[in-house]
Amino acid sequence: MTPVPDCGEKSYVGSGKLTGKAAIITGGDSGIGRAVAIAFAREGADVVISYLNEHRDAEETAQFVEEAGRTALLVPGDVAEPQHCRDIVSQAVDAFGKVDILVSNAAYQMTHESLDEISDEEWDRTFRINVGAMFYLAKAALPHMAPGSSIIGSSSVNSDMPSPTLAPYAATKAAIANFSASLAQLLGDKGIRVNSVAPGPIWTPLIPSTMPPEKVESFGSDTPLGRAGQPAELAPVYVLLASDDGSYISGARVAVTGGRPIL
Numbered sequence: 195m196t197p198v199p200d201c202g203e204k205s206y207v208g209s210g211k212l213t214g215k216a217a218i219i220t221g222g223d224s225g226i227g228r229a230v231a232i233a234f235a236r237e238g239a240d241v242v243i244s245y246l247n248e249h250r251d252a253e254e255t256a257q258f259v260e261e262a263g264r265t266a267l268l269v270p271g272d273v274a275e276p277q278h279c280r281d282i283v284s285q286a287v288d289a290f291g292k293v294d295i296l297v298s299n300a301a302y303q304m305t306h307e308s309l310d311e312i313s314d315e316e317w318d319r320t321f322r323i324n325v326g327a328m329f330y331l332a333k334a335a336l337p338h339m340a341p342g343s344s345i346i347g348s349s350s351v352n353s354d355m356p357s358p359t360l361a362p363y364a365a366t367k368a369a370i371a372n373f374s375a376s377l378a379q380l381l382g383d384k385g386i387r388v389n390s391v392a393p394g395p396i397w398t399p400l401i402p403s404t405m406p407p408e409k410v411e412s413f414g415s416d417t418p419l420g421r422a423g424q425p426a427e428l429a430p431v432y433v434l435l436a437s438d439d440g441s442y443i444s445g446a447r448v449a450v451t452g453g454r455p456i457l
Contacts, residue, residue, distance in 0.1 A: 199397050201229040202426035203258060208236030211437040216290035218282060218335070220244040220273050220327060221300030223252035225398030226348065229425035230297055230432045231255050235262035237433055242267045242286045244300065265289070273300050274322040279330035283338065293335045295436045298328035298370075299348040303363035304404050317362050324366035328373060341385025344436045347374045349390040351451045367392075371447045378445035387444035389435045394451030397422040418453025 206229075217234050221227040222243035231241050232255070241259050245252045247270055256266035267289050271278040286293055302323045306312050328347050335345075347370040354371075356364035374390040381388060395401075395414035401422075402410050414422025428450050434440045435448070449456040 197397075199225060199399070200424040200426045201225070202232050202429055205426055206233050206236055206429060208233070208238065208262070211237040211433055211439060212295070213238030215239040215294035215436070216242075216286060216292055217295035217297065217436065218242040218244065218286050218293060218331070219297040219299060220282070220331070223248045223255050225400060226393065226396060226425045226428050227297075227299045228255045228258075229429040230299065231266075232258045232262070233429035233433050234295070234436065235259040235264040235266070237437070238264070239295065240265040240267075240290055242269060242282065242289070244269045244271070244273065244282050246270065246272060246300075273327035273331075274319055276326070276330045279327055280334045283331060283334035287338050292340065293338045294340075294343050296331055296335050296339075296345045297348070297432060297436075298331055298346070300327060301348065301363070301366075301400070303360055303400060305359045305406060305409070306361070307359060309361070312362060320362040321366055321369075324363070325369045325373065328370060332377065336381075336386070339386055342438070342441075343386045344440070345374070345377060345381075345386065345388040346432055346435050347371070347388075347390040349374070349392045349447055351392055351394045351449070351454050351456060353392055353447070354457050355454065374447070375445050382444060387435070387440065389440075389443060389446045389448065391428065391431055391435070392447050392449045392451065392456055393423065393428055394449075394454050395422045396428065397424055414452065417451065421452065423450065423452055
């Protein structure tokens with residue numbers, strides 16, 4: 195990509211906010227997931243990096259985790275499959291004995307100008323990756339989460355300002371915000387916090403691979419800040435929600451949108 199997304203490789207400095215914690219991050223090979231993995235590792239967490247099949251990207255992310263002195267466990271596979279989600283959690287528990295943080299971040303999107311362009315299969319798969327995986331993962335992880343643990347879903351500004359050309363994706367991002375809010379109430383008595391992060395236009399590999407060139411060229415220019423955000427600008431929010439600094443934050447949807455309002 196030109197320019198290369200900034201995932202905090204050179205800029206993020208940790209201060210021990212997640213020392214001794216074990217985290218699962220889906221879509222952890224690149225973009226927002228990579229930025230979160232780097233930040234979590236530099237804050238002291240061991241990290242399970244779940245990804246589809248981008249092995250080189252995942253290995254690069256793992257290297258950043260290991261350079262921070264933490265353990266990186268790579269788990270390739272399709273989070274649209276319930277059993278694979280259970281396997282991710284099982285491997286995390288085998289490696290670290292627990293799950294302190296679950297970040298359901300992997301997502302699929304594609305631009306379409308009409309409803310006729312969206313196949314039944316694409317609609318179903320978008321929901322299975324974006325929403326279903328969060329359900330499968332949370333259900334599998336909960337028996338291994340203690341009070342103080344945190345679940346974070348990656349929602350979007352599209353959750354209540356949906357783009358007409360991203361209809362399936364936008365619908366899933368609203369579902370993630372809603373599911374996170376439900377889980378926060380359901381799990382509060384267990385001391386487990388659940389939140390979602392709602393990014394605006396963030397410069398990740400998903401953008402040039404799923405949008406027409408003319409939209410990529412102007413991507414993010416219509417925000418009040420006048421530019422797309424970088425993955426590194428999201429990572430501190432995930433750290434806050436995962437750490438004890440966010441001990442009374444649950445049921446929230448945190449906007450990182452370059453000024454676009456979220457209601």
